[in-house]
Amino acid sequence: MLLTISTTHRPATDLGFLLHKHPGRVQSFDLSFGRAVVFYPEATEERCTAALALDVDPVGLVRGSSRSGGTLDQYVNDRPYVATSFLSVAIAQVFGTALSGICKSHEPLAASAIPLKATIPAVHCRAGADILRELFEPLGYTVQVTAHPLDVAIFPGESSHTYSLELEGTVRLSDLLSHLYVLIPVLDNDKHYWVGDDEVAKLLRHGEGWLTQHPKREYITSRYLKFQKNLIDAAMEKLREDDPPSEVSDDVADPVEEKIERQLSLHEQRHGTVISVLKSHNARSVVDLGCGEGRLIRELIRDPSFTRIAGTDVSHRVLQIAADRLRLDRMPSIQRDRIQLFRGSLMYRDERIKGFDAAAVVEVIEHLDEPRLAAFERVVFEFARPKVVVITTPNCEYNVRWETLPAGTMRHRDHRFEWTRAQFRDWAEGVASRFGYTVKYLPIGPDDPEVGSPAQMGVFTIA
Numbered sequence: 001m002l003l004t005i006s007t008t009h010r011p012a013t014d015l016g017f018l019l020h021k022h023p024g025r026v027q028s029f030d031l032s033f034g035r036a037v038v039f040y041p042e043a044t045e046e047r048c049t050a051a052l053a054l055d056v057d058p059v060g061l062v063r064g065s066s067r068s069g070g071t072l073d074q075y076v077n078d079r080p081y082v083a084t085s086f087l088s089v090a091i092a093q094v095f096g097t098a099l100s101g102i103c104k105s106h107e108p109l110a111a112s113a114i115p116l117k118a119t120i121p122a123v124h125c126r127a128g129a130d131i132l133r134e135l136f137e138p139l140g141y142t143v144q145v146t147a148h149p150l151d152v153a154i155f156p157g158e159s160s161h162t163y164s165l166e167l168e169g170t171v172r173l174s175d176l177l178s179h180l181y182v183l184i185p186v187l188d189n190d191k192h193y194w195v196g197d198d199e200v201a202k203l204l205r206h207g208e209g210w211l212t213q214h215p216k217r218e219y220i221t222s223r224y225l226k227f228q229k230n231l232i233d234a235a236m237e238k239l240r241e242d243d244p245p246s247e248v249s250d251d252v253a254d255p256v257e258e259k260i261e262r263q264l265s266l267h268e269q270r271h272g273t274v275i276s277v278l279k280s281h282n283a284r285s286v287v288d289l290g291c292g293e294g295r296l297i298r299e300l301i302r303d304p305s306f307t308r309i310a311g312t313d314v315s316h317r318v319l320q321i322a323a324d325r326l327r328l329d330r331m332p333s334i335q336r337d338r339i340q341l342f343r344g345s346l347m348y349r350d351e352r353i354k355g356f357d358a359a360a361v362v363e364v365i366e367h368l369d370e371p372r373l374a375a376f377e378r379v380v381f382e383f384a385r386p387k388v389v390v391i392t393t394p395n396c397e398y399n400v401r402w403e404t405l406p407a408g409t410m411r412h413r414d415h416r417f418e419w420t421r422a423q424f425r426d427w428a429e430g431v432a433s434r435f436g437y438t439v440k441y442l443p444i445g446p447d448d449p450e451v452g453s454p455a456q457m458g459v460f461t462i463a
């Protein structure tokens, strides 16, 4: 059983620090079901690959099966070859520190999304190849699945249900390990150990930050917990507590906000103002952070002065809607090449949002928990650091002008806060001074003499 993890992030050998395993050494670990060996088939500045090979003792498994509560009863079984829950145990024991995202010597790197590729030569998955894609694609990976047919002469027409799996994406290493830790056992029916209450805690711990938003979270939960109803109920209840999940909002369906927006055609005004600000700063490349369904991107595409346009959002679902609405698949390649859409969270540093002239953050900050704004600020202003950042957010003083909005309520059920003009300015001044930007303000929509405009904009430029 083999797992390899490669990176091209330079220097690539830093992978050794992240995994806490030296690229120059072969290390071996005794585990209850066999032996794990970690080694690096390649380790250069440009590219580094770590391999985790598991030597599972199939006979020992059968002999110990009554003790461990396992179900194996045949000496000849596939356990030594296919990646199963044993791999999760090995990840936790051999790469435990990396799994928890801890790396004292390389903290910023451990917190960054970097290009990573994981390869597993054999997984056993009765549900077929599609489910492999459905599990990993929403997490931002490009997934390659290759089927391994059975010997057709001996088993005509039968599938081996065995696949090679390759995942490629820009993610944090700890996220990749968590995804594998949870999802590999989901593929396999023979989880080797007893599933008890602590498995719920493990699932929730390793699923933190992604499982609540995963379109197949119920499938994952019930298979990870091996269909034990009381455990599944307990886990699902916890997962639903996060609905709407802390980093995802549902910007498609909030009737109150939609109605208000329509009355003023606020979307158009907002995007129109953003675009004119971007043009006045001669921005040619723009990244739309929290792009949602791609409304601003659609406007940017229409204007040929924008030569490179990217959109990113934490929600896989809205990105799919964006890709559909923009008809990316039917676009001529000359247009298509200007545009990139990718999933990512504004809570983590991400190489992919670097190198743009400008960033737009339109009606996004109010969806972030206030204590987490500090992380967002560093990601955008310190790490990505575009020359211009345009941020818009509601001005809650204006809410009294809307009869349809009951006093004291916010415009959208996922808004974590709505600021007055003074609160926004206070925050924006702080950000500008901490990160070396200057900020100017613009109203969006009719500017009421008493309560200001319905939305407010800060335009940050490098001082």
Ligand code: SAH
Binding pocket: 246, 247, 248, 249, 250, 251, 289, 290, 291, 292, 293, 294, 295, 296, 312, 313, 314, 315, 318, 344, 345, 346, 347, 361, 362, 363, 364, 367, 368
């Ligand atoms: N900018 C878009 C969408 C605004 S709705 C527009 O103007 O139409 C807010 C968007 O922020 C949602 O699509 C939500 O998924 C996204 N979002 C929320 N938290 C995020 C995070 N941590 N990282 C990236 N995007 C996030």
